[in-house]
Amino acid sequence: MDALNFIYKRRSIRKFTDAPVEDALIEQLLRAAMAAPSAMNLKPWRFVVIRDPQRLERLRKALPFARMNAPTAISVCGDVRSLRRMVSENFWQQDCSAATENLLLAASALGLGAVWCGVTPIARLQKAVSAVLELPEGVLPLNLVFIGYPAEEKPARTQYDPALVFLDTYGNPWKPDNL
Numbered sequence: 001m002d003a004l005n006f007i008y009k010r011r012s013i014r015k016f017t018d019a020p021v022e023d024a025l026i027e028q029l030l031r032a033a034m035a036a037p038s039a040m041n042l043k044p045w046r047f048v049v050i051r052d053p054q055r056l057e058r059l060r061k062a063l064p065f066a067r068m069n070a071p072t073a074i075s076v077c078g079d080v081r082s083l084r085r086m087v088s089e090n091f092w093q094q095d096c097s098a099a100t101e102n103l104l105l106a107a108s109a110l111g112l113g114a115v116w117c118g119v120t121p122i123a124r125l126q127k128a129v130s131a132v133l134e135l136p137e138g139v140l141p142l143n144l145v146f147i148g149y150p151a152e153e154k155p156a157r158t159q160y161d162p163a164l165v166f167l168d169t170y171g172n173p174w175k176p177d178n179l
C-alpha cells in the first residue's frame with residue numbers, strides 16, 4: 001500500500017499560491033511525462049509550457065471550467081503529422097493521456113498542485129487553445145494542465161469500488177477470496 005501512496009495522494013488542485021514554479025521542476029514533470037508508454041513508441045506528445053500571464057488569461061477566458069489562478073500551465077498536445085499517420089491519428093489521445101497522468105503524479109510527488117482541464121474532443125475548445133498557443137495544423141491540444149504551489153489540501157484516496165470489477169465475464173462479480 002505504502003509504495004502506491006503517491007498515486008492516492010494525487011488530487012486535482014484548483015487553488016494556487018502566487019509563487020512561480022521553478023524551471024527545474026517543470027523539467028522534471030516533462031521527464032516524467034515522457035516516460036509514458038505510447039503506441040509503437042511513436043511519442044506523438046508535444047508540450048507547450050505557458051508562463052505568459054496574458055496568454056494564461058486568454059486560456060482561462062476560453063475554457064469555462066479552467067479558471068484556475070496557477071502561474072503556469074502545460075498543454076499536452078498530439079502531433080498527428082507523423083509518417084505513421086494511421087497509428088498516431090488513432091492513438092494520440094491515449095498516448096498523451098498516459099503522459100498527462102505521469103505529469104500529474106510527478107507534480108504531486110514534488111509537492112506541486114495540478115489539475116487536468118479537458119480540451120479535446122470539444123472542437124470549440126480545441127480551436128480556442130490552438131489559436132492562443134499558435135499550434136500548427138496537425139498538432140492538437142488534448143488538455144491544459146494548470147500547475148503551481150497548492151493553496152488547498154485534499155486527502156489521499158482511491159475510489160476503489162469492487163462492484164465495477166468482473167471475473168471472466170461481464171456481470172460475474174469479482175470476489176477476491178483472501179480479503
Ligand SMILES: Cc1cc2nc3c(=O)[nH]c(=O)nc-3n(C[C@H](O)[C@H](O)[C@H](O)COP(=O)(O)O)c2cc1C
Nearest residue numbers: 010011012013014065066115116117118119143154
Ligand atoms: C479528461 C479530463 C478532463 C477534465 N477536465 C476538467 C476541467 O475542465 N476542469 C476541472 O476543474 N477539472 C477537470 N478534470 C479533473 C476532474 O474533475 C477530477 O479528476 C475528478 O473530479 C476526480 O478528482 P481528483 O482528480 O481529485 O481525483 C478533468 C479530468 C479529466 C481526466
